Amino acid sequence: MSMSGETRRLVVAPVAEALASLLMMTVAAAYGAKRRADALGHMLERRRAMAALATLDDHMLKDIGITRADVRDAVSAPLGADPTRLLVLRVSERRAARQLARRELGLG
Structure with a gap:
């Protein structure tokens, strides 16, 4: 290999490594x-679900437990917490x- 090819390789390799790292x-x-962004979207979706549940009457809520x-x-619950977990737990x-x-009571 010629001297200029070796010199080019020595110059290009660090630049290529820097570009790859970048x-x-x-x-x-x-x-x-x-x-x-996905986590924020999920949080907003869960909060919307909570708002929808809040509009239901007590009988409807009882129907879903x-x-x-x-x-x-x-x-x-704190803003970042999943409010649906508490409902599932309850x-x-x-x-x-x-x-x-x-x-x-022996009712099976």
């Missing part, structure tokens, strides 16, 4: 921004308590 950092930043207090507690707890009571 590209990787840009891709990582874009991916992080997308994840944050929650109370107005459950909705209020879920909405009062419904699960009530369902388990009913099943346990039936077993204790």
Whole structure:
């Protein structure tokens, strides 16, 4: 190989490495921004669901296994928290308590 080819390789290699590093950092930043935007979208969607639940009357809430207090507690969770988790937990707890009571009474 000629001396000029070797010189070109010595000059181009660090530039190519720097460009590759810059590209990787840009891709990582874009991916992080997308994840944050997705999380914000999910949070807003859950908050809209809570607002819709708040408009239901008490009988409708009872039909789906929650109370107005459950909705209020879920909405009062910190902004980044998933309010639907609390509702799922409350419904699960009530369902388990009913099943346990039936077993204790021998109703199966």
